[in-house]
Amino acid sequence: MADEMDVVPPSPRGTKRKGDENLPLPAPRRIRALAQDVVNKIAAGEIIVAPEHALKELIENAVDAGSTSLEVVVKDGGLKLLQITDNGHGIDKEDLAILCERFTTSKLKAFEDLSSIGTYGFRGEALASISHIAHLSVTTRTKESSCAWRAHYSDGKLVSPKPGQSAEPKPIAGRGGTQITVEDLFYNVPSRRRAFRSASEEYAKILDMVARYAVHCAGVSFSCKKHGASTADISVPTAAGTLDRIRQIHKATVANELVTLNAENERWGFKCEGWISSANYSAKRTTLLLFINHRSVESSIIKKAVEQTYATFLPKGGRPFVYLSLDIEPARVDVNVHPTKREVHFLNEDEIIAIICDEIRNSLSKVDTSRSFMTQSLLSNQPKVPLATPVKQTTPGTSTTPTLTTQRSDPRPPPTTVTKKRNENNLVRTDASARKITSMLQSHPSVDGVINEDEDMDYEFTEKEASSCRLTSIKELRAQVRDAMHNELTDIISTHTFVGIVDEQRRIAAIQGGVKLFLVDYGMLCNEYFYQLGLTDFANYGSIRFNPPLPLQDLLKVAAEQEKRNAGDAADEVDWNEVVDSVRQQLVDRRSLMAEYFSLEITEEGEVCSIPLLVKGYTPSMAKLPQFLLRLGPYVDWDSEKECFQSFLRELASFYVPESLPLPPTIPQDESGKGKEKVVEEDPEIAIRREKVRKAVENVIFPACKARLVATKGLLKGVMEVANLKGLYRVFERC
Template identity: 65%
Template sequence: MADHMEIDEPRGTKRKDPPSSIEDDAPRRIQANPDVVNKIAAGEIIVAPVHALKELIENAVDAGATSLEVLVKDGGLKLLQITDNGHGIDKEDLPILCERFTTSKLKKFEDLNSICTYGFRGEALASISHIAHLTVTTKTKDSSCAWRAHYDGGKLSPAKPGQSSDPKPTAGRGGTQISVEDLFYNVPTRRRAFRSTSDEYNKIIDMVGRYSIHCAGVAFSCKKHGDSGTSISVQSQASVLDRIRQIHGGNVANELIHFSASDDRWGFKASGWATNANYHIKKTTLLLFINNRSVESSNIKKAVEQTYSTFLPKSGHPFVYMSLEIDPQRVDVNVHPTKREVNFLNEDEIIQCICETIREKLAAVDTSRTFMTQTLLPGTLLPRGPSQDTDESSAKTPSTTRKTPVRAYENNLVRTDASLRKITSMFPAADKTSGPGTTAGDNTVNASPELEYEDTGRELTHCRLTSVRDLRTAVRDDMHHELTETIANHTFVGIVDEKRRLAAIQGGVKLFLIDYGRACFEYFYQVGLTDFGNFGIIKFQPALDLREVLNLAAEQEKIADGEGEDDDFDVAEVVERVAEQLIERREMLLEYFSLEITPAGELLSIPLLVKGYTPSMAKLPQFLLRLGPYVNWTDEKLCFESLLKEIATFYVPEQLPPLPGNDQVEEGVPDEIKARREHVRRAVEHVFFPAFKARLVATKAFMKGGVLELANLKGLYRVFERC
């Protein structure tokens, strides 16, 4: 026993078989065993019963079938039978039907560049015959009878031992019936991998449903062996919408919108049906067909989900059926053994064009969104008179007795009427006699002159720059979902401090203090990304001298830096350098940012980001001067990012001196500051915060330094209870 313990290897060590002879130690020769080669190839193409079914469906549709019947037993492992009414197979072709690479679709290799059929390599039936018992019964239009043939290992085989392997005449209808029995009978490891036949049947139902929706004019039926009813039954004359209704239900079909897109530059046409904003599910359902072949594309799926993210609630996903036709010369269909994936040229441009079309369709119908409502809140009692009480008391049963209404506790009650008194009304009123257009008792006076707007007639341009798309993605990736949702549903309470730019908002049962200066910076930067190349215009009449404006900022900068030699600089040199930079890039500034500068150095316009608010023109010289040293003009992405941030900084409302106390009067304050204060206060309440509700993406950085939770109603009630 001790001897055995000494020679035993450590536990877990893999032991090698001892060499049986000296010849076994010699290097193994490279061989090509036909049986091994064919089974390996079959395993790549036929991974599961659903893959065999997909190949058979595509062959049937290629054969011109208008009716397909699918019969399944034990999830397709025991029996998988498909019957069609197509052209059939000639008797002379039956001997080579299941040999590898025998096909009627390709005559020369170059035909792969323009393939328009489902099957073309001639591997499907060959692969099936190597791992299952295959029976083919077929009849052509010119044949007087049907012919039945059995196959094993790619060649004809006899139905029973001792019989001839030649095809036998039999009774049958026009078309082809293919029966696949005992799938993976000679690959036991693969057969044992299938744990549930019901899961395999569900996959088959999904595949039949996909082709039922896409193949217009073709009838489909699918059922289990031994069942009297069918799992799927679609008539040949059914429309695409009716097919979706039968397969996926009325809840999906009732909320579908049709879309189509095409572009000759990229050689594609796309059409399909997608759900609107009234419908959403937990997982995206994408039925994608490229050149009539059911495929998968993670890039298209991600792009569609991103398109819907602005229309659907959190964790909501759409249903989309899409048929994409691409010039066959731009598509490589021979990249995957099961043809499940394809490669095509200009993928990003095609996906963007399709998603923009879907986004426009969703935006067009988003105005009529529907919501589920209740006529009564749960537990609410109807007011009843004395006669109703007596009449109904005898008719009450345990099932119809109303429940006791749930008490609404005060710590869960929140203000829902935004027109109620705000903090602003508690502030002391300004000097009622100082500003033009001021009326007694009105604290939200618009002292600024009315702005005039006119249509520029400029057509909307679609931004296709990768750098801008990357910047948009960076904002979405940095989104703080909870804060974004709070701002989207907030109630504005009022401005708290104009010098520190603080405002209070209510979200649910919580009260927040918002740095509206930082919020405006985030908002205007995101507006710059969203409306890139489509800004409005603020015109200067007459035009401003760019160098004079820059000189004002440079002089102020020099005074702020002091008189030290280290900080000293030549004002004229700085002004000229910045002016040259802006004039040199004036075409780009005009096209993308509506910042128009003439070759002579006249400033004609700056971008308009939002209506109802005018940025402080006192900040204009500093804004233009910073465009020189603070914008990275050498890198496209960094240039756009830094330039948009400078524009956002320019648009952020400036800090204003605080209002006087209750016993003071706003004396000695210039009328311009009074008018500006009223303009900013009105813009904050009636322009900025409503805009934040609609389109602000609150980032994680803004959450850290721009928001403070002041109070939680439930927490306050707990404090009062202890008192």
């Protein structure tokens, strides 16, 4: 009984089982040759992976044929139609019969010819592969032929265009060169056709392929457009040089920052020419146009080496634009390693890459002196914010030309002046240091003894170094300001004398420029000044820190309640709680960007720790903070870099504009209400804020505008001339 209860232990894991010798063995499978149709489709799938690969083969064939003009027409991303027309030497009628058969070529005769191949295509597989997976037609005419010939192909063979017609090529009228039309690509490979997500995505890849060869192939014009479109998306003329081609395709922001690259070494048998971006340019991803022996290829090794070389010159996350054309001795290159010839192997790869990277490093070092750097106004030990000094031409008769660039924190040399003969009617006191009427009045502290709350503010200086901004978007925004500069108004602002505030509610102040008196909308003036200050000191702002941090949700609710009151009857149509939650989530999600570029720190829990400090000695009204934070949601374009920076800085400038305060309350002197009005005591808080605005406008903002503001044409609407002393003299001379 015990023997019957014994359990046989399981065999250890991994033990090989023995086959049952009683079972019959299966018959061995016979080896058969694949059907030729299957072979051709497999080969076609290796060479023509997507429409862009078919186009690449056709472009290379056209350039090999001596073409100087290539026209590409695309429909549905190349899946419905892919047509390329060239003006090359064409194809002889006698060769059309075997044009699309595999391994038919005019460029190779023996295997040894591969070691000296200097053309694009050489294996004779491109047209053959296309004919197996698409409807292919070829129209061609040689220089000696009296007419053009059109042929249709399927599975590598000539076929008739319509049932019952001959498959032989048909004579037609046509110009010299070749036109290849590919229709219904992958019509018989449904699995491959379903793999393409969208026609627009495939068209973008085709444009990229055309753009690469358009940059490289000097002396060849390129155009690429969608079928039925009136204008081409890419159009490069024959006479355009390499730099002009880059400018037309990749825009001037790239072309303006390129420097030439030349490297050569006889030992390793190579020569390299190209254009590389300087340290003033950086993008989010690397653009590498790499050509080896005039063939567009990819190389992850070269790309990685170039990025590592640029890492010491560009800010974190910055990527370069690089166009390289390598000529390597054909015997050292193996181009027959990839079905689409997308990758090539060459000897002494590491040594050649090292030489190229060394030359890139040397080229960047040579132009490094041209880089522009920004100064940090709040992180230095200077008592005042370093202001950009307008560059003035001191030659008589020339105009003043201020610039929007900041200077180094070195002591500025005294301005050069030109002595002119004085006219008696121009003797008007304009020295800002001279005694004013306000200095004769007895100074009274404001309510509760507070004169200026900024005087007691503590400033902490850090050792942080100012970073230079090389973002193309910021450079373009600065250029827009310079382009909109009004020379005469800028000269008036830079030489004015502040007279006083006229109306705090409408934010109007009086200034004197020469012999003229002007009324200025200082709200508009401050908005432009703080916007320009945000551009010049971009990513180098100081911080106004809150201790303890302020809850973002509560601030947004305060702003939403104010918006709700202002909206009136329309307020019921908006879910303000949803607005608050949406804006809060937007700001929390983008806290890293705001902290890096704008010194606006928000925690993950939604607490505001700091806001940017633009000017030392002036703090914006905290009453405007909730509205500022709420507007950062709907009024900032977070999807586009340039528009994001511009809209954010505009909102920041609006926040920094001094607040509009009501006029002091007054009552008539007599009971009739017609006598002189008498100012009565106003709310203590309003009085404090009024005193703060007055001192900030006179002592901080207008002196800063005088030193660095570039007055734009838009400010003309906020400046009005009210008196001209020369004109007054002419009037009184009659008396």
